[in-house]
Amino acid sequence: MKIIAAKKILKANDQLAEENRAGFNAAGVYCVNVVGSPGAGKTTLLEALFTALKDRLRPAVIEGDIAGSIDAARIEKLGVPVVQINTQGACHLDANMIAAAAADFDLAAIDLLVIENIGNLVCTAGFDLGEHLRIVVLSTAEGDDKAAKYPAIFQGSQALFITKADLLPHLNFNAERITADFKRLAPQSEILQVAAIxxxxxxxxxxxxxxxxxATLR
Ligand SMILES: Nc1nc2c(ncn2[C@@H]2O[C@H](COP(=O)(O)OP(=O)(O)OP(=O)(O)O)[C@@H](O)[C@H]2O)c(=O)[nH]1
Ligand SMILES: [Mg+2]
Incomplete structure (x- = not known):
């Protein structure tokens, strides 16, 4: 019975996710779901990308955290509109939470809506939020075996950002290994390497x- 209930929840989530995506399409908003472990460098990456994209795109952010608004404050400092979701223990965001948070924005004033998901390589994998693109962030310090050990999160992502590349000289991270594992799971995907700081x-x-x-909103 519990398994059936879980399936029902996921089905309901998928329907809501489709509604979110339709709303983003209608408003001309490109939506990106950023997933990865706690501390992988998600917020630092967003700070660097938004700074680089200043005057080119109008971004907004939905920050997902179990508690607090530390990351939302970092994003706000850049002058980027942000809504913080506190899940109070839940290890992932869902489409219902995104619908509620997105309603707080003037979508007509946004080109790019980035959702920073809860830091987690497991729970976040199963929930479509209505995004156009899911990026998985993996820092070099986490190890090159993570795609092999946590396949679902990598399989459902269209891009991998390898972060903290500046630490490579101090680590035994093999970029070829993670690239091969990721490409096996998600053949059409893309891989980018950064040192965001x-x-x-x-x-x-x-x-x-x-x-x-x-390309998506054209
Ligand atoms: N050396 C190095 N450190 C980095 C880099 N990017 C982020 N960090 C550090 O890694 C730590 C975590 O970075 P965050 O961007 O907060 O990570 P996060 O994935 O947003 O973390 P959560 O939101 O808590 O899951 C911070 O101390 C950052 O300064 C990088 O490119 N190089
Ligand atoms: Mg963060």
Whole structure:
């Protein structure tokens, strides 16, 4: 019985996600769901990308955290509109939460809506939020075996950002291994490598993201 209930919840989520996506399409908003472990560098990556995309795109952010508004405050500092969702223990966002948060924005004034999901490589995998693109963020310090060990989150993502590339000289992270594992799980996907604090790899990543927006909403 419990398994059937879980399926029903996922079905209801999928329907809501489709409604979210239809709303974003109608408003001309490109939506990106950013997933990854706690501390992988998601917010730092967003800060760097938004700075690089200043004057090119009008972004907004939905920040998902179990508690607090630390990341929302970081995004707000950039002058980017942000809504914080506190899940109070839940390990992922769902489409219903996104519908409620998105209603707080003037979608006509936004080109790019980024959802920073709860830091988690497991729970976030099963929930479509209505995004156009899911990016999985993996920092070099987490190890090159993560796609093999947590396949679902990688399989459902269309892009992998390898972050903290500046730490590579201190680690035994093998980019070829993660690339091979990720490509096996998601053959059509793309891989970008950045050191967001230093800014390495950010200009091409910003161009890539702007291109994705333009191609989808054209
Ligand atoms: N060396 C290095 N550290 C980084 C880089 N990007 C982020 N960090 C550091 O990694 C830590 C976590 O970064 P965040 O951007 O907050 O990570 P997050 O994925 O948003 O974390 P949660 O929202 O808590 O899941 C911080 O101390 C950052 O300064 C990077 O490119 N290089
Ligand atoms: Mg964060």
């Amino acid at each position: 230093q800014g390495d790899g950010i200009p091409p990543a910003a161009d890539w993201l702007a291109g994705k927006c333009a």
